[in-house]
Structure formats: structure tokens, C-alpha cells
Amino acid sequence: MDKVTLEDYDKRNSMRFEEGKQLIGQIISDFPTGIFPIILDVGCGSGNLSRAMARLIPHDTIFGIDSDLGLVTLSENKNSTPETISYVSQDISQPWDQLAPELTRLAGHVDLILSNITLHWVTDIATACKNFEHLLKPGGVFYFNILGIKTIPISPKLQCLPQKRIVSQITEMVSILYRNELEVRRSELFQNRWLYSGEELYSLIPIMYKMCYNLINESEFLKFDEIEQEKVREEIRNGVHAAYVFDLENVEENYVVASGEQFWFRYDSFTM
Missing domain, CATH: 3.40.50.150 (Vaccinia Virus protein VP39)
Structure with missing residues (x-):
């Protein structure tokens, strides 16, 4: 840490x-x-x-x-x-x-x-x-x-990021629990938002980048040269921003960095 x-x-x-x-x-x-x-x-x-x-x-x-x-x-x-x-x-x-x-x-x-x-x-x-x-x-x-973890767009020629829809992530988690003899009595999906300050963006967003970086197929990623690898990282950063960070006044518009004091962080979570 x-x-x-x-x-x-x-x-x-x-x-x-x-x-x-x-x-x-x-x-x-x-x-x-x-x-x-x-x-x-x-x-x-x-x-x-x-x-x-x-x-x-x-x-x-x-x-x-x-x-x-x-x-x-x-x-x-x-x-x-x-x-x-x-x-x-x-x-x-x-x-x-x-x-x-x-x-x-x-x-x-x-x-x-x-x-x-x-x-x-x-x-x-x-x-x-x-x-x-x-x-x-x-x-x-x-x-x-x-x-x-929301899906984000990655160029087909740079595709090294396995992604699953939210519903598929839930289904997989339920399956893992049952395989390990843990009975599932509740499974709920929530679409939420949380108000952050513009200043907090700089500590929050790198955490979200890392969450997606962790999904990268390392063997496929290493086939790219350094320029292509950085392009993958850039597309992930842009994709995370587009998927999670929204304008305070218009929640359908992405927050422009340094454009205001607050923004909405929109996220999906499931509880079991």
C-alpha cells in the first residue's frame, strides 16, 4: 500500500x-x-x-x-x-x-x-x-x-481483455458458491451512484483502472509492442472514464476532468 x-x-x-x-x-x-x-x-x-x-x-x-x-x-x-x-x-x-x-x-x-x-x-x-x-x-x-465490472470498448486488434456482462458475472459467482456447498438464499443486483468531489477523482479512478488491468490476458498482452501495450492501457483508461464517471448536472454526459467540483460515480453491485 x-x-x-x-x-x-x-x-x-x-x-x-x-x-x-x-x-x-x-x-x-x-x-x-x-x-x-x-x-x-x-x-x-x-x-x-x-x-x-x-x-x-x-x-x-x-x-x-x-x-x-x-x-x-x-x-x-x-x-x-x-x-x-x-x-x-x-x-x-x-x-x-x-x-x-x-x-x-x-x-x-x-x-x-x-x-x-x-x-x-x-x-x-x-x-x-x-x-x-x-x-x-x-x-x-x-x-x-x-x-x-462493466464492459468497456477495446479495439479488436488490441483485444486482450476478457470481459463478461454483469449478469454473467452474477451467474458465475452463484455457480462457484454452490460448487463449494454454500447455499445462495439471496442474489440482488443494484445500479447505484455516489457523489464524489473532483479532487477525489484522482485517487478513485486509478483504482478502477487497476481493476480492469487485472483482467488483462497477460500472454496476449505480451505479444504487443510497447506502443500497442500503452494503447491498450489508454483504451482501458478512456473506457473506465466513459463507463463510470458522469456529469453532476447531466447524468447521461461524462464528467470532464477538472470541469467542476463534483461528479457522479455510477456503478453496479450485487449482494448475496
């Missing part, structure tokens, strides 16, 4: 935190008298959602898990962290025998797993879901939301 304070991180992730609060609200609605002794927050980031859960959901222990050691360290050092929260630096998509002992010793004992706007970054969703199945106790529950 680049050097950043928790305040900076939380500012550029305000939408993510709001989505997480809605996920907590859904859990409370589904289990109004529920008690979850052991909770995992997968992709905890700065720990702000872990701390919110500590206030709102009856529990004994919350484990905040993130693959970014820098964020985990910052979260551990935050003065307001309740004593019931512990943080673990871990890529949850690693094979079971490579997970931290703090996690493997929880096998079959976890009451609730929550993952908020995280799983689209996971390199091996199937392995992650298999790990969740190992961790959950009988009757344990798994709540998550995930960004749907």
Missing part, C-alpha cells in the same frame, strides 16, 4: 463504507436477535466496518482480514479499535494449508463471514469460497457484496 493515513483511505472509500453499512443493516434485518460469537470481515481495509460491526452486532470476536499488511498495521494502531477486534494480514484465496494459523484454527467455528466490495480483487474466487466453507460452522452465514 502507498503511504496513506486511515483518514485518506476512508475518504476515498466513502462509497464502500456506505455499501458496508447497508450490508450490516441487511444482516440485522435478517437476524434481529442474532448473536454471532465469531465474525470474519474479509477485506477489512482500514477497519472502519469492523468497528461498526463491533458496535451494532452482538459478538465475542471479530477478525479483520486484509491482504494489505500496511492497512492491517494502520488498523491495529488505531486508538478506537475495540478489544474484541483482531487483525490478520492474509490473502484469503491462498490454499487452506497456506492460511495463517489464526484462521485455520477457526475451522468449523465461524458464525458470520462478511465481505464488503472486496471479492472482485480476489485472484481465485473458487479457492476463497472453499476456505469460507471450511471456516463456517453448520448454520453459519456468509454475506457479501461485490462490484460488477
Whole structure:
């Protein structure tokens, strides 16, 4: 992680935190008298959602898990962290025998797993879901939301970016869950928008670029020369801007960089 304070991180992730609060609200609605002794927050980031859960959901222990050691360290050092929260630096998509002992010793004992706007970054969703199945106790529950990655135009001669429609992404995720013996009781797609300042564009958009860069077929990409590779990156950047960033006054028009103080970030997410 680049050097950043928790305040900076939380500012550029305000939408993510709001989505997480809605996920907590859904859990409370589904289990109004529920008690979850052991909770995992997968992709905890700065720990702000872990701390919110500590206030709102009856529990004994919350484990905040993130693959970014820098964020985990910052979260551990935050003065307001309740004593019931512990943080673990871990890529949850690693094979079971490579997970931290703090996690493997929880096998079959976890009451609730929550993952908020995280799983689209996971390199091996199937392995992650298999790990969740190992961790959950009988009757344990798994709540998550995930960004749907929009398709963007790429020149046919530069095509090295496998893309799927949002509906196909949902169908694939449901299939992975069932293959790993995780029953799907809810699957909802939301089309949302979030108001950001023009200044926040410069910290938000590179994250969206990276999300698409991660989809590049590396073997196909390496067949291009340096000029063509940069052209692919440019088309991704332009495509991300066209797909996600819209004018404050006219949501059908793209936001022109530095043209105003605020813009709409339009995104799809699905919750299960």
C-alpha cells in the first residue's frame, strides 16, 4: 500500500463504507436477535466496518482480514479499535494449508463471514469460497457484496481483455458458491451512484483502472509492442472514464476532468 493515513483511505472509500453499512443493516434485518460469537470481515481495509460491526452486532470476536499488511498495521494502531477486534494480514484465496494459523484454527467455528466490495480483487474466487466453507460452522452465514465490472470498448486488434456482462458475472459467482456447498438464499443486483468531489477523482479512478488491468490476458498482452501495450492501457483508461464517471448536472454526459467540483460515480453491485 502507498503511504496513506486511515483518514485518506476512508475518504476515498466513502462509497464502500456506505455499501458496508447497508450490508450490516441487511444482516440485522435478517437476524434481529442474532448473536454471532465469531465474525470474519474479509477485506477489512482500514477497519472502519469492523468497528461498526463491533458496535451494532452482538459478538465475542471479530477478525479483520486484509491482504494489505500496511492497512492491517494502520488498523491495529488505531486508538478506537475495540478489544474484541483482531487483525490478520492474509490473502484469503491462498490454499487452506497456506492460511495463517489464526484462521485455520477457526475451522468449523465461524458464525458470520462478511465481505464488503472486496471479492472482485480476489485472484481465485473458487479457492476463497472453499476456505469460507471450511471456516463456517453448520448454520453459519456468509454475506457479501461485490462490484460488477462493466464492459468497456477495446479495439479488436488490441483485444486482450476478457470481459463478461454483469449478469454473467452474477451467474458465475452463484455457480462457484454452490460448487463449494454454500447455499445462495439471496442474489440482488443494484445500479447505484455516489457523489464524489473532483479532487477525489484522482485517487478513485486509478483504482478502477487497476481493476480492469487485472483482467488483462497477460500472454496476449505480451505479444504487443510497447506502443500497442500503452494503447491498450489508454483504451482501458478512456473506457473506465466513459463507463463510470458522469456529469453532476447531466447524468447521461461524462464528467470532464477538472470541469467542476463534483461528479457522479455510477456503478453496479450485487449482494448475496
